[in-house]
Amino acid sequence: MILPPPRSPASFFRALWFCLVAVVAGALTLSQANATPWTFSLQQGRMDLALPDYEIAGWKATGIHADIVNSVEASNKQVGVTFRPGSRLTIARIARQSGSTPAELIDVQLDLADTEVTVDLGAPGAMPERTRISGNVRIDVAEVRHPSLKPQRWWFQGKASGTLADLELEGTLNADSGLTANLVLRSGSESNFTADIRTTMAAQKAGEALAATLLNWPELLSLGNGELTLQANLRVESNQPLAADAWLDFKDVSGVMDRTALTNLSGRLLFALEADTLTAALRDIRIGEVDSGIGIGPIQLLADYEANPAAPLRGQLSVQQATAEFLGGRLRVAPRTVDLSNRPWHVTIDVYDLSLERLLQVYPAEGFSGTGSLTGRIPVAVTDAGVRVDQGALRAVSPGGKLIMPAERLQAMLGSSDAMELVVQALQNFHYSVLESTIDYDEEGKLALGLRLEGENPDLRGGQPVVLNINLEEDIPALLTSLQLSGRVNEAVTERVRERLQQSGQEAVP
Structure with a gap:
């Protein structure tokens, strides 16, 4: 059976699953659901397969290998495959082939133990719509390489459910740095993909994890007391650029930036990316004190920001409120818009x-x-x-x-x-x-x-x-x-x- 090349990042996971199912279903293919009834049972099978390279919307996966231990229950109506412990799909390298930002995933392993795949041979529709997946999934990447990230191991552990045409992965994403987040991936069609990310971490732990994850994390920034909560949604649609919205909540966060101490930061920072516009907003921001030798605070901030994603730091900052208590008096910046590009x-x-x-x-x-x-x-x-x-x-x-x-x-x-x-x-x-x-x-x-x-x-x-x-x-x-x-x-x-x-x-x- 020859598989069509996936047309977007959303179809990558489905393609990997589909190639495994196709190995089993291809051997049992019947042209009509009402053919002569038959059944097939395999309690302990094993397959060791070298699979062809894949190019996926500017990404290329090479060194694909499947080592499958499974049981199969099949008839002229459906094929059911249960992957046993030891079932694993490995990819030596996934690399970006286009775009200005290089990125690589090295030694990707997809553990399929106890995952079940059912193919309905009698239902109408394409194979992805008739193939259902359920069970635990673990994806382990030995090293992620990106200009903004420190190389390290990442892994995802969770559950898969749905059809290949409407697949959902829900679980936890982790990095060796200590960064952790709840992650839900959904692929609604060949060209529709969403990711929901949520994490709540103690500020000190989050600061240490981010410092060990991001190459450009400020060396002299350290977080102490308090808590951070991040929620983000990423969306990819047909022939459209990446869209995203996110919010970051601060709760009584304290820290030090170089020679300045900050205490009791609370409030929300909002982000949105749509088409060619990046927006951000400060909402209900309150800082107990900023102290570089003479304390300023409490401080209250309310502002909006808009920029082109190609030049994120050269946008328009619109200040609605900026006040601070200082030495028994008060400081205030009148509402205004500042052009950061000039x-x-x-x-x-x-x-x-x-x-x-x-x-x-x-x-x-x-x-x-x-x-x-x-x-x-x-x-x-x-x-x-x-x-x-x-x-x-x-x-x-x-x-x-x-x-x-x-x-x-x-x-x-x-x-x-x-x-x-x-x-x-x-x-x-x-x-x-x-x-x-x-x-x-x-x-x-x-x-x-x-x-x-x-x-x-x-x-x-x-x-x-x-x-x-x-x-x-x-x-x-x-x-x-x-x-x-x-x-x-x-x-x-x-x-x-x-x-x-x-x-x-x-x-x-x-």
């Missing part, structure tokens, strides 16, 4: 009621204190070289407040020249009515503040009005390193900073 990206952050007292508490300089709150706007530009701020502005909310800055610290920051003496004296106990500051930040991490203060020190010159203009500079990466070493951030962040300083020969002292 840098620099511009985002304006509005600042409300930031506490000057808390700001000075986190600054690593003893003795600084103050009262009052700040409001303003910070225009952020993301360039190819990094993050930049040009002419941001903060100002104190009326009626102002108070600043207390010890002389020794100020002299270290401003110098001990005669010109700075009045500034140092005034800021020992400065009652301000006006506090305004310009903010500039370059891609190298240098922060420049142009500070203007109006007020008085009741202990200086009888409380005469004083106007101060001060220019300050701060190395933000160095400041954050100091804060990260101070023990205020996640221990993993502190340890990473120490390791980097040791590697560079610097002293790890906050």
Whole structure:
């Protein structure tokens, strides 16, 4: 019997099953169901077959071999085959023959033990429609090779049910990395194929498994507490590109990305792929805190994203909500759309009621204190070289407040020249009515503040009005390193900073 070549990936599994059934049914073929009645019984048969290579919609399977131990019950109405332990179909290699992304499956083994196949010889329709399969199935792939995956063993264990024309495989997909998922494969026709994937894993285990599975998993990303749930549906239809939709749920997930700690991430991330459009959506996203030295949070996000699948990171990001609590106040990004294909990206952050007292508490300089709150706007530009701020502005909310800055610290920051003496004296106990500051930040991490203060020190010159203009500079990466070493951030962040300083020969002292 000559089998027609399968016309799509959906028909691959049916073709493998069908070639086995055809070996048995071919020997018993009758042209009419109403032929002279006959029966046939084989309690213990064995076949060792070398099968021809198959090319399947751009894929080629080579080195196909069937080692079958079975029992057969046949008549002029139907053929029933039960595969016994030891029944196995092996394929040395399945490789993609077309497309720009290479992929290979090495040493594929299909264990057929205790699987039953029934062929109804009397029913109308093509052979796949008259061939029913049921039983346990195990598919073992010694190595999967793909540019985005680390080579390793994968295996599927579950049950097969249905006809060759409408076949379903349901079970569990596993990898040596520890990645595991419930999987349902359905082939409704020669050109219709769907896959449903669902998994729930502890965040730490999922992070370790993904790091051992994906070649491009960020090296410095590690997940800790919490839980991840993924559900995805993939669809292939005749002459149509792959379509998919998926959602990923986060439940109280914590982790560390490089030198930033994240805690209590919850919410849902939605994906969809249709034709030439990739969409994603952030829904009900809430982050307890993001901490690189100064904590920001809770954070709330709501956004949509759309891109061409050929350039997934160069799409349109539409922000509906982006707010965060910060130092007793609030940060907000107004709703806007950002074109990620065109840098620099511009985002304006509005600042409300930031506490000057808390700001000075986190600054690593003893003795600084103050009262009052700040409001303003910070225009952020993301360039190819990094993050930049040009002419941001903060100002104190009326009626102002108070600043207390010890002389020794100020002299270290401003110098001990005669010109700075009045500034140092005034800021020992400065009652301000006006506090305004310009903010500039370059891609190298240098922060420049142009500070203007109006007020008085009741202990200086009888409380005469004083106007101060001060220019300050701060190395933000160095400041954050100091804060990260101070023990205020996640221990993993502190340890990473120490390791980097040791590697560079610097002293790890906050």
